[in-house]
Amino acid sequence: MNGFGVDSCERWWMVASGAILAAFFVAVVIGAFYGFALPGPEKRVDPGRVAVDPPFAEPAVLQRGPGRYDVYMRAQIWAFAPNEIRVPAGSTVTFYITSPDLQHGLLIERTNVNVMVLPGQVSKIAARFDEPGEYRFFCQEYCGLAHHAMFGRVVVEPRP
């Protein structure tokens, strides 16, 4: 390498840089397997049929088992439907969400839920709510003049 004109300090710097980046990537891969799942291909839908066809025609919170809920949600200008979701503490909630009109986003505060909502695609993302309280969610992608009014809440109720 010396013929290449690399100073020994710089060689150490290069090795350290490579090692740090490799360590980060290993951490990312471990996180990908054991941590929070990113959204992926779920289902295509016709945005023109979203308001007509099930399951998105009637947005709903459905109990799938003890402490397991599925939410079918529409993000549309300028509201979420449903915009209030009540579940008991300790529940795992899986969101299926799509848009009949424009690009939107769903971000739930104090959770890892943060997903794009695109016309033509169903986004799936899940979160576990252990602490009782109110978790507000916002549209995080610009969707027109009243984008900033688009929000809702997950209300996590204490277990009896």
Next chain:
Amino acid sequence: MPEDRFALEEKLTAWHLGIALGALFLGTWFGPLQVLEHAGVDLYGVLAPGIQSYYQGLTLHGVLNALVFTTFFIVGFLTFTTVYSLKTSLRFPRLNAAGLWLMAGGLVLAAAPLLLNDATVLYTFYPPLKASALFYIGLTLVVVGSWVEGFGLYFTLGAWRAAHPGVRTPFIAFGSVLTMAMWQIASLGIAAEMLALLIPWSLGWVRGTDPLLARTLFWFTGHPIVYFWLLPAYVSWYGMLPRQAGGKVFSDPLARLAFWLFLVLSIPVGFHHQFADPGISPVWKAFHALLTYAVSFPSLLTAFTVIASLELGGRARGGTGLFGWVSKLPWRDPSFTAQALAIVTFALGGIGGIINASYNVDLIVHNTLWIVGHFHLTLATAVVLSFIGISYWLVPRLAGRELWSPRTALVQAWLWVAGMAPFSISHHLLGFRFGVPRRTMLGAAPYLAPEWNPLLVVAAIGGVLLWTSVVLYFIVILGTVLASRRVANPAEMPVAEAVRDVQETPAWLDAWRPWLIATVILIVLSYGWPLAELVRNAELSAPGMRVW
């Protein structure tokens, strides 16, 4: 006028810079309006009906500053650096002039709907938000014009290489032309989005569009565009700043290696902007996360080589001890100081960028104010403050005058950092701690929480300081062009020598073909299959609407 001046090339550069700075000047006015609105002071009412909404202002801020200012400045600057580095005039000057006309014509076409509130779609223009067709056609012409000028630079370098067999290309010309080559390949994504999807749809020739395919094509260009912004600053940091600091380029081979790695690795990383998207496999997202880490490697190389080169300068000027050389650097030179501050800021922005690239970790900050804080360190400081520093020698050179009030220019550079620190820190915190969404008229949001307010006020103070810095900048530039003293021998382009003879740099670091082939292979590997799937499954089913 000295004989070695390239009058036509300087005129072309001056026109690019004039348009670029005009766009910067208009666009920055909306910055303080946005942060003040967030802090509860809505001044948009004053601008009505000229500017009809917060979101029209935000669109102008993004398009004028991030797209128009950068592209015009870069093409003009690289024209200058290429001819002065090669010491040869443009091979086909009319080609470059035609490119400038295309860019300027495109800008006029796009500006009309922007100003008339017919293209309030932000600078990402995600469909099905549907702007006037003129907006898409105009931006496409700007890109095509930049390609034409890129070809003008390739022909110029090609002629020089044919006339100088076996001679290493001067580093500044090498980096300049490489930047244009990277941009041409990278901007194929946005060109495909415009030509295949958005223009036919906005003209009513097809009934709808596919938002995910459009996003994917957009981000094919949307990440490497940040390297298109950054590499001209790197040309200056590597090739000019050591000279301004009284030092030499620490390692010419590693400087070139870093640039080749930027060519190869800048493009196949776009999915890291789409970690939160449905419809793209997490496996492909992880592959792009890996490649994003890889492209941070040449930035780490840059940090070493540039700082080592400056250290050589500080020591040559009498600095001793571990850090004593820092105080010996030419801190009274506004061109140096602006760029040195940009380098320091970029280190912080780069660390944030690695966090954003980190796969599912990104969901903590995706589309929050953190991202705004991030790219105001990288684009709006590392790049913009570098370009400002460059303009502190380039504008006097083009005007044939002295820089007007270097002291004001120095205050301007420090004031930029003084404003950016509170602005950026508060934005990072608002995104990270509270998940506050970006590109949102927060002052009017019903969910604005009281605990966000202190940080929003800090951000507003930072924004106003930044705006003050911009105003000082334009006072210095106008003072230079209109009122400063004419000089017989205006400033030269600073050209840093390397520590070792550049002819010792291996030939494979001055050969284009292998690196271009590697670039194409990596793009095919990272984008070929997922993009083919998206095209195969594309449904033009989203009709589009105007909602502003």
